[in-house]
Amino acid sequence: MTTGVLYQDAFLLTYSNQNSDFFAYQVGLASVGSSWGDATRATMTGTTRADGLCVTAGSSFPVQAVYPPRTMRIGESGYTTTATAPGASGICTTWWDVTYTVAGYTPASISLGMNDIRCDNAVGGYLQNPVRVGCVVPWYPAPVYYDSSRNPTLADHVRQAQASGLPGGTVTAPLYRSTDAAVERTNRRLACGNPPSIPGKNCDEYPLATTYNGLSAGGSLRSFPGCNISAPSGSGPLGASACMIAEGDNHAQGGIMSGFYYWERVLDWDPFVVTVL
Structure with missing residues (x-):
């Protein structure tokens, strides 16, 4: 028996810098007014994970109520590349794992993956500009x-x-x-x-x-x-x-x-x- 349904819009944002070894992944979730029943009483929280030549530098997605609707709930995570040796280049793949909890029900979860980020120290120097590490969206x-x-x-x-x-x-x-x-x-x-x-x-x-x-x-x-x-x-x-x-x-x-x-x-x-x- 279905006692409620939650509809949400998801907004995924990644940002990096060509001159920095740091990049970030932000997730925004906003419930839609057509949700109904016990699902609208849920709370949600998130954890981040990463795979590839990178490490997590910090994240924040505290426990938040999914309602009222049209209210953005934000998770923010940062990462640093380990592709820092001269000539190195590597991909990092990141996710937000979001868990929904309603008292009396088994928690449910979703995974929201982001486009890969590539970081490198492979472009060398240019004129007076130094060799440096940086990160881009490779595609x-x-x-x-x-x-x-x-x-x-x-x-x-x-x-x-x-x-x-x-x-x-x-x-x-x-x-x-x-x-x-x-x-x-x-x-x-x-x-x-x-x-x-x-x-x-x-x-x-x-x-x-x-x-x-x-x-x-x-x-x-x-x-x-x-x-x-x-x-x-x-x-x-x-x-x-x-x-x-x-x-x-x-x-x-x-x-x-x-x-x-x-x-x-x-x-x-x-x-x-x-x-x-």
């Missing part, structure tokens, strides 16, 4: 921005390349970083191995040579009017484009990407997107 494609007002020829090439169907413009079709030097060399050779000699201009390839999306993955070379590259226009997600762009824009791109890979902790096979402003 999230972080955006790197190309400014049309600062680097117009670079931005124009990327805009045309993405419009032709090459990936990297959306989170559903990102680029994937490569740290394999052989892949980078192959991408550069096939896209820009024999560019024309034009004073003040360099050959730019898209997708970037430092990704697994370039010509090393197959497809053919394409280009666009005004790019001074002998290749058909082409379309679709496979292949790469090449364009002669201003030398200053080409050099700026190298700095933009080095800084982006460092600050956003983009490792081998990590997704990212290129956004043209």
